[in-house]
Amino acid sequence: MKLKTALLATALTSAAFAVSAQEVTVMSWGGAYTKSQVEAYHKPFTAETGIKVNSVDADNPATPIKAQVEAGNVSIDVADVEFSDAVRLCDEGLLEEIDPAILSAAPDGTAATDDFIDGALQDCAVANIVWxxxxxxxxxxxxxxxxxxxxxxxxxxxxxxxxxxxxxxxxxxxxxxxxxxxxxxxxxxxxxxxxxxxxxxxxxxxxxxxxxxxxxxxxxxxxxxxxxxxxxxxxxxxxxxxxxxxxxxxxxxxxxxxxFDLFVVPKGAPNKDAAMQFIAFSTSTQALADQAKWISYGPARKSSGALVGLYQDGKTEMAPHMPTxxxxxxxxxxxxxxxxxxxxxxxxxxxxxxxxx
Structure with missing residues (x-):
């Protein structure tokens, strides 16, 4: 009996370690933009799921995707790219398709497919911001x-x-x-x-x-x-x-x-499931609204607009600073x-x- 209990405890500990050991590598553009993502997406995602987020930056995250996929050596799980790059990379077969069914509904129950701004959902990409x-x-x-x-x-x-x-x-x-x-x-x-x-x-x-x-x-x-x-x-x-x-x-x-900037998952991403979890979390209504506390980019979901309030300084109204x-x-x-x-x-x-x- 003691042996069974010990084995069960070991199995549970190993399972817990496997969850905590999960990670996802997210590539973005750096500076204030990456900081806004770290605060609104990365930290809350890790707190909720236990999945560690490794943040890396590039002058243009679309550039390394093609090289990594064609070399069969992909280290990026999620990348933040511009619209034309998302479409081009998808057409070239370099990205995983993203099922919109994984995306959360708006707080009032509106389906994600009806809540995102026109054009924000593509076969291989989900928009997060309008810039x-x-x-x-x-x-x-x-x-x-x-x-x-x-x-x-x-x-x-x-x-x-x-x-x-x-x-x-x-x-x-x-x-x-x-x-x-x-x-x-x-x-x-x-x-x-x-x-x-x-x-x-x-x-x-x-x-x-x-x-x-x-x-x-x-x-x-x-x-x-x-x-x-x-x-x-x-x-x-x-x-x-x-x-x-x-x-x-x-x-x-x-x-x-x-x-738009959109999240994509390179074909062959080492942590594909965690990548999809990250995208679903980060493009939720509240997460997109939270990013606007850190930088003046408009959320890609209609339901996020009403939740955009003050900058992190607690006094600057963000709405007038939005490009929209x-x-x-x-x-x-x-x-x-x-x-x-x-x-x-x-x-x-x-x-x-x-x-x-």
Whole structure:
């Protein structure tokens, strides 16, 4: 009897250890964004499930997925990627499909499939945030505050260096809007040879004044150091620098480009089941609302909106700082992921050739 009891105790201890030893590796973008995920997702998930979350960062988490899957050596369980990358990687068979049935319903019982914003659920991806690439400036360093996207491309009107992401995506769209193309016509224009030429002609005007950035942490640093007077940037990074760090930064919303970030699971993820658990937990109504306490990105679920309140400082209302606020949406462009899935290689080849000249 004692032997059976001992064996049972050993078995239970081993089972408990197996649960506690579970882990999941989540790759994201770093900085204030990763911090918001750690606070709203990682820590509560571990507290509820006992599953450890290993947080790793990359300049673009989509990049290592292809290499790891094709090499058969996958170390990432969950990655946070941009919309066009999620669709492309799924089409290439590099991601696991995600069954929407694993996602929790809204508090009022609304099914997840009806609660997420249109487009937020894809075959291999579940969105968590709505974010934007927008123009930010340091109030201490500009001769006058920019009021339109055209001002970004007019160094005669507002002298000084400009920061731009070293990528065709978002850069070409902003160039066209800066040249007077209405937001709702941008992709029609960019889908023509003449439109592409027009976008590069706009960039030509300021080429000698551009400082290129690749990681999201760079624009706030460039603005703080005075290396540029304004820069495109991820809106949440600028919010964090301004509100949490007291930098004299402002966002000029005109011409912003809205996008989703989505969670994906690379094909062959070593901890696939735990990865799916993590995604289901992190995209619940409350978790998405909780993230907004840490950074100014809009939740991808409708039911989360009413739960968004104050920033972690207990005094800053988050709603006006969201890229989805009424004021921010006056001249906003929603990223056309289908366009970029089709045109990414072609336009980046042209962009890189232009950079080299």
């Amino acid at each position: 934007s690439t927008s123009v930010a400036y340091n109030t201490a360093n500009v001769s006058m505050a920019p009021s339109s996207i055209a001002d970004f491309f007019d160094t005669g009107k507002i002298p000084g260096k400009r920061g731009l992401r070293k990528s065709a995506k978002a850069t070409l769209e902003m160039a066209l809007m800066g040249d007077g193309v209405p937001a709702n016509e941008v992709y029609d224009v960019l889908d023509t040879d003449e439109g592409v030429d027009r976008a590069f002609a706009v960039l030509d005007r300021i080429k000698s004044d551009i400082v290129w950035w690749e990681a999201g942490a760079q624009p706030p640093q460039l603005l703080a150091d005075g290396e540029v007077v304004m820069s495109t940037a991820y809106n949440g990074r600028i919010f964090n620098a301004a509100v949490a760090e007291g930098q004299p930064f402002e966002i000029m919303w005109d011409g912003q480009i809205l996008d 606020s009424e004021a921010a949406l006056k001249n906003a462009l929603v990223n056309n992921f289908e366009f970029w899935v089709d045109k990414d290689a072609e336009l980046n080849e042209r962009f890189n050739a232009w950079l080299a000249n």
